[in-house]
Amino acid sequence: MNFLVLVNGAPKYKYFYAEIAKHLAERGHNIYFAVNAETSAIAEPIADIDNSENTFFFDNYLKENFKFLSKKPIKLEETWGDVFHSDFDRFFCHNYNLRENNDYWTAVLNGLQGFFESVISNNSIDVILYENVSNSFAYMAYKVGMSLGCTYIGLIGSRLPNRYEIQTSITSESDFITSDIDVTDVTVDEENWSNSYLKELFYIQPDYMKDSAINKKIKLSSLFSYKKFLTAQKILKVIKKADSYYNYQVGSSFEQLTSMYKLNWRKMLNENQSNKYYMSMEEVDVLLENSKEAFYIYPTHYHPESSTSVLAPDYTNELNNIINIHNNLPVGRYLYVKDHISARGVQNKQFYEKVSALPGVRLIHFDYNVKKLIKYSRGVITVTSTVGYEAALMNKPVYLLGNVFYENFPNVFKINSFIELREMFYKEPIFYSNQDITKFIVAYYRYTFEGQLLIGKPELWNPGYFSKIVDDIFYRIDQVKKRGLL
Structure with a gap:
């Protein structure tokens, strides 16, 4: 098989995927690299990639063809946001790369299309390998690859301890996860694992959150x-x-x-500056223990992040989300805005000042245990947060704005606009059996693979580590073929 490995500026990813590529090559497969820019060869040099005739640098392609690409009519059935929002969300959040004009971005868009069509077609690429689709470089590789019959393989950490995901699409993983849920019974071992996992859920933190x-x-x-x-x-x-x-x-x-x-x-x-706007831990404890308020939880997200900029591009403005949820919340009910620990310091003082000024809104410190909030809440309103997944497992309603792997789970309601929340707030909650919830947890467990993606931790790469990842990749490729998802 012919593999195209994507490389961009994400720190240390190049070394990790170079090792996977080496193990694929040892099994007789042909490896090609698509690199976003030659700066990669300076920042993270790997001679076997940087000097290979099988490596293609996009910035060189763009430079050589820029004048033509900037004036060429765009023939692509995409929106500007689908292609570029993930990058511009980063530019806006970090305040750089905001000086180029329309001709520049027209050249980039035409260039990405032409570059990947050329690389994939000329080298008969079968599989594109990277992380989840998280930026425009990966997005266009995925889209062009799909049109030419390629399988996309994206490695990403999962919400389950010591397990990771291998994604093959941008937004349809939820269907992949639950496709066999009604035809495959839960085994005794799987049920025991599920019971143990649910029992410890209150204290479990996803691997990607640890030591971040x-x-x-x-x-x-x-x-x-x-x-x-x-x-x-x-x-x-x-x-x-x-x-x-x-x-x-x-x-x-x-x-x-x-x-x-x-x-x-x-x-x-x-x-x-924002610390003074949070409720104290003690105040929150008193409210919960005395059951004084009927409330919903809105967990904030870290920005920029592909979980929102790719999977929910209409909901990347936290203040806008909170105001619109608040506007549709019945008087007498409360919205507890739970800050994400990764988002500490992301929002400015004015954000917290405005949110805390809204009647019926309470700001909860990022260190407060969100599972305790879930236990006493009426449900969770979220874009794509892990908190929504945890709430679904705790049998609480989840009102979902974005696309995420758990959107088919029991008690998860996909919301297409804020106005739809009005109706949902007046519906009686549904309580599912443990057996129903277990089926979905086990379905997600089956979808994931044992192990962690130890990017940036080469000291933990034992002799069999990458061989197992390669085995898992081929297992997923076989699944995709059998399900006719190509």
Whole structure:
């Protein structure tokens, strides 16, 4: 088989996927690489990729064809947002790469289409390998690949401990997960696992949340840490050696460097200024224990993140979401806005000031146990949050705005607009049996694979680690073929 491995600027991903590629090649498969920009060869050099005739750099293609691509009529049945919102959500949040005109982005869009058509067709690519579809480079690879009969394989951590997902689409994984739910019985071992998992759910944290750098409080000392110094050194090296104009996902490397420091300064200041707007832990405990209020939970998200910018692009503005939910909430009921620990410092003081001013809205600190809130709540209103998944498992109504793997689970109601919430708030809740919920947990368990994606942790890559991942990839490819999903 012919594999096309995608490489972009995500730190340390290149090394991880290079190892997978090496194991695929050892099994006799042909490996090709599509790299978003040659800066990759400077920032994270791997000679076998950077100097290979099987490696194709998009920025070179864009540079060579720019004048033609910028004037070429666009013939693509996509929206601007479907292609570019994931990137612009990052540009807006981090405040860089906002200087290019329409001709530039027309060239990029035409370029992505032509680049992937050429690479995939000329090399008879069977499988595209990357993480989940998380940016425009991956999106266009997926879309062009689908039109040419390729299978997309995206590796991403799961919500279950010590398990990961292999995705094959952008938004239809929920159907994949539940497609066999009524024809395959739950085994005794699976039921025992489910019972144990539900019993511990109150204390379980997904693997991707553990030791995550974005969850940690930014301190003045961390802005000048050795790790930050190495990152700055890497970017300065790129600035010195490369022309980043055609690296469309970054733009000016110098601007990227300065925006990184500005962002961390803002997050540090924002967190310090926002603390006074949260209810105290004790106040929340009293409200819950005395059952004083009927309330729903809205969990905020970290931004930018593909879970919203790709799977729910209409709902990436947190303040807009909260105001619209509040506007449709019956008087006398409350909205508890539970901040996400990863989102600490992302929003500014004015955000918290406005949210806390809304009557019937309470701001809950990111350190408060959200499962305790779920237990006493009337349900969860969410875009794509893991909190919605946990609420469904706890037999609470979930009003879902985006696309996510658990959207077919019991008690999950897909909402197409905020106005639909009005009706939902007046419906009596449905309570499902443990057997019903178990079926769906087990279906998700079966969809995932044992293990963790240890990106950036080469010290944990034991001899059989990548062989197992490759085995899992081929298992998923066989599933896709058998289900006729190509």
